[in-house]
Amino acid sequence: MRTNRTILLLFAAITAYYVYLPIPGQVEEKWKLMITDSFFRSLSHLADLCELLGLKDYMGVMMFITVMEKVAPVTDERVQVTEEVFDGVDVVVYEPGQRQVGAGELRRAVIYLHGGGWCLGSSRMEPYDLLARTTVSELNAVVISVEYRLAPEHPFPAPFEDVYRGVKYFLQEHVLAHYSVDPARIAVSGDSAGGNLAAAVAQKLQQDPEQLVALKAQALLYPVLQVLDLNTPSYQQNQDMPILPRTLMVRFWSQYFTSDKTLFHAMMTNSHNSAKSAQLLKFVNWSSYLPESFQGAYRYNAPSLGAAAAEMDNGEEGPSSRPLFPFQAITDPRASPLLAPEGCLRPLPKAYILTCEYDVLRDDGVMYATRLQKAGVNVTHRHYGAGFHGALMFTVWPTEFQIAHRMTADYIAWLRENL
Structure with a gap:
């Protein structure tokens, strides 16, 4: 009996030690x-x-997380759901049930891009399905959830190209007419890596001379926007925070580009920049683009040029049909939208940027908000002082957080007012 009790206490102690993390007091439901x-x-x-x-x-x-969370996208009494293919790209289309629209009346549309570090996730996961249904019901809108290919099997720029191709298809006048969508009331949105893709798509669309339909808004939810400096104050402050520790984010970044572990090790030491990327560091200089309240006690040191980066940067660029070489790809605004020059930012649509205090990606969003505002873009920056990465997705028991419901309500309210 005593032995069993000892084993039980030991197991409980080990479990408590494993589960416990020193989470800041501001975080709710710790x-x-x-x-x-x-x-x-x-x-x-x-x-x-x-x-x-x-x-x-x-x-x-x-990928078990993605598989575990998947649900069948089915029609219910409020939302009509269909699975379509837009120019070779799988999408899930959510519409108001029984086409709740009067004759000649057009609706808003939100193109949503899921997160998951470009390597995980699916538009068919329950949190994304619920968010899409909420958007449809609250806004009488059409939601297009894009199911893009994932790295490392399909590295950059494949996920971006899928998303861009699907968005371009949807923005054709005859397609918008089919879904009763107002061409002047379309937004692109996404969370985390999806926020990265949404920002990149918004930039690319306004540079496309053949694009006739323009986006009215972009909503970026704790987006990842740059890979040049992985040692910003938020990366340092939150390197061990749930749900996205620094090591995992670095792994996502490296695998987005290549399965070669050399890049991962260089990124972990923030020594992955080359001569080609060093000249763009001015766009991610957080001493210039972060308000002092976000800088804290940290002092800016420009990322160094690593030996591995310098060696690989001297390599020959492969045929254009192959993926970009990693150390050249990190300077591509399609991967790091924060690197776009001011001239590319100025014409962008109004933006909603959500950031969380306890998130390694916090400073990416804050810097992008600052750069967009300086370029004259109408920006709403909503910062959650008690927020953590991925919080918006935790709306279902047993992983249901009150902050997730507040984030959802604020996001929907902004879309209602601005779209």
């Missing part, structure tokens, strides 16, 4: 977040072990 994060960490450790043993690659194991 224990729920610790327990939620312990699942992600356990899966990450299993993924590391499987990759080490040669059983399965890291992202292949982590």
Whole structure:
């Protein structure tokens, strides 16, 4: 009996030690977040072990999250759901049930791009399905959720190209007419890596001379926007925070470009810049673009030029049909929208940018908001002092957080007023 009790106490102590994280006091529902994060960490450790043993690659194991969260996109009494193909790209289309629109009346539309570090995620995951249904019901809008190909099997620029191709198809006048969409009331939106793709799409569209229909708005939810400096104050402050520790974000970035571990190791030490990328560091200089309240006690040091980056930067560029070489790809605004010059930012549509204090990506969003405002773009920056990365997706029990519902309500309210 005493032995069993000792084993039980020991197991409880080990479990508590594993689950516990020193989460800042401002974060709400801390224990729920610790327990939620312990699942992600356990899966990450299993993924590391499987990759080490040669059983399965890291992202292949982590894909369990996507599979576990998938639901069948079905029509209900309020929302009509169909699965379509837009120019070779799978999309899920959400419309108001029974086409709740009067004769000649047109509706808003939101093109939504899911997150997941370009390597995970799906528009068919339950949180995205619920967000799409909420958007449709609250705004009487059409939502287009794009199912783009994922890295590392399909590295950059494949995910961007999928999204851009799908968006261009939808923005054709006859397609908009088919879905009763007002061409003057269309937004692109996305969270995390989806926010990255949304920002890149918005930039690319306004540079396309053949594009007749323009976006009215862009809504970027804790977006990832640059890869040149992975040591900003938010990367340093939140390197061990749930749900996106620095190591995982660096892994996402490196695998977006290549499966070569050389890039991952260079990024971990923030020494992945080359002579070609160094000249663009001015666009991500957080000492210039971060308000002092976000800089804290951190001091700016420009990322160094790593030996590996310098060596690989001297390599020959492959045929244009192949993916861009990693150290050239990191300077591409389609991967890092924050690198776009002011002239490319000035014509962009009004923006909603959501950032969270306890998120390695916080400073990306803050800097982009600053640069857009300086370029004359109408920007609403909504910062959550108690927020953490991915919070918007936690709306269903047992991983339901009150902050997720507030974020959703604020996001919908902005779209209602600005779209």
